[in-house]
Amino acid sequence: MKKIKCALIGSGNIGTDLIYKIQRSPVLEPVWMVGIDPNSEGLARAREMGLKTTAEGADGLLPHVLADGIQIAFDATSAYVHAENSRKLNELGVMMIDLTPAAIGPLCVPPVNLKEHAEKAEMNVNMISCAGQATIPIVNAVARVQPVEYAEIVASLASKSIGPGTRANLDEFTYTTSNAIVQVGGARRGKALAIINPAEPPMIMRNTIQCLCDSEPDQPKIIDSVLAMIEQVQQYVPGYRLVNGPLFDGKRVAVFMEVKGLGDYLPTYAGNLDIMTASACRTAEMFAEEILAGTITLKPAVAA
């Protein structure tokens, strides 16, 4: 079967983990890895895994896009360089999956709104944050049953799984995720909290989702909706598991989740890395399926 060729920009934890996920995909093929340091471990590993590499940033990729038939690019660099990468690649008809907090395109949580984005053939979709991918499906599972006035999520992450970029920019993580709880989750107000725990052995990613409903929660409906949503996420993140809840306390609904990763690049405790890359991969697959079926065609964006 024909596969859609992909480029990965950013050779850190996320980019490297993505190689594993994309190599397993029936519809995607990783072809290029883009870095900025010729001596980086990430680029060396990508070469070992059979990818072509450049250390010249996105500019090093551009001359090869058409010849190598690249149609989808994953950007795991930073919000600061994503805009430029996206502009240049969109002009060549390459669809962007944004794993930075830049959020130029619409926010995507696969079981909530991926289909909608694929049908519109969006040329740039944003994957929010690891915590967003782990919690917004649950917020939405409650909000699709009855109005949620406020949703709050807490993500506890193993210290070893958090790279320097996230550490130095925690506020961006907070703003991006809080905003997505409203935009995608469907709550009227949202708040995101992150805790980085250094315990040894490293703790598996935990997420607590709390919703305040306008009225008394419809318990059977919410339980059904939440359990159905968890099954949907499990299709691309098998280690997404309900630990406790839904707990009902007045108008409050609390759900306690654990995310164990597949252990592709980082060990299984790094469920945060896994859910981010798996969601991005799932998103790319949906676009790839539509492209292969001929239902959407990626068109070069006209330069502004």
Next chain:
Amino acid sequence: MTTNLKGRQVLLHDMCLRDGMHAKREQISVDQMVKVATALDAAGVPLIQVSHGAGMGGNSLQHGFALASNEEYLRAVCPLMTQAKVSVLLIPGLGTMKELQSAHDCGARSVHVATHCTEADTSPQHIAFARKLGMDTTGFLMMAHLNTPEGLAQQGKLMEGYGAQTIYITDSAGFMLPDDVTARVAALKAVLNPETEIGFHGHHNLGLGVWNSIAAIEAGASRIDGSVAGLGAGAGNTPLEVFLAVCDRLGIETGVDLFKLMDVAEDVIVPMMDHPVRVDRDSLTLGFAGVYSTFLLHAKRAGARFGVPARDILVELGRQKMIGGQEDMIEDTAMTLAKQRGLLRDVVRA
């Protein structure tokens, strides 16, 4: 005590309107804030922390909703201060720079930027921003018993590099013994620039708040957090008036009036308490097991709801190495323990 501390200058920082919010389940009114802060100001306390117990951004399901916003508290208190500077707490991951800006706009002039004792590198934006605002900026290393003296010193050095003017050893669990404090102050002193101050924030869960604070001063600390009548999380903070009496006996200079501070404790703070803030079996468990002091009331609530003793929950949280900010894991742990004991079942689809 062998060292002669006579004439040493130490800056006292009162916590009862911030850490004390934990002990009051965040239910201190604006009027009470004003009453306490003006009394502390009149007693000569130079620094007074005023905010939600979890600091900037603290109003949440996770940490409780206070009676008023941080801005409302600060706008009421700051203009009334005659000599005291008002400070706030900011924990990156919970609070953001927007909220710090807002606190500064309302009159806050000092900030504890707090991280877990191994995660200082989550604070560079916030420390730099506080300095840009011209605030007296502290790097506040929480649960400091969970890092070695040398490891803690490296974390303090990072914060100094981001711009922090003072580095605090924060004994959030009230777990440290005086030698632990001495070793950590000495390790910080060995790596920090001479002009960088060192502070100690104690909890009284093992009854050592005062002694640990004196040990910190002997080793070179020049700032001490405490709270009048000990109003704070767990068994409370170092009781400030008790510590002050010891300082006076030792000739440590603080500029604070002991009798006035005693009166604030007795006449203002103690009548405000919902429960006696003291060492009891649960707060002692915190100190003994090395658990974050703020977890105490949450564990009591969850324990009552799910039929599991608070002490069992606290010990389990300690075993799992949960840290400050993971209050959601208290309810979660209570439910897991309740399931193990046959008191609770998993949900099933209708």
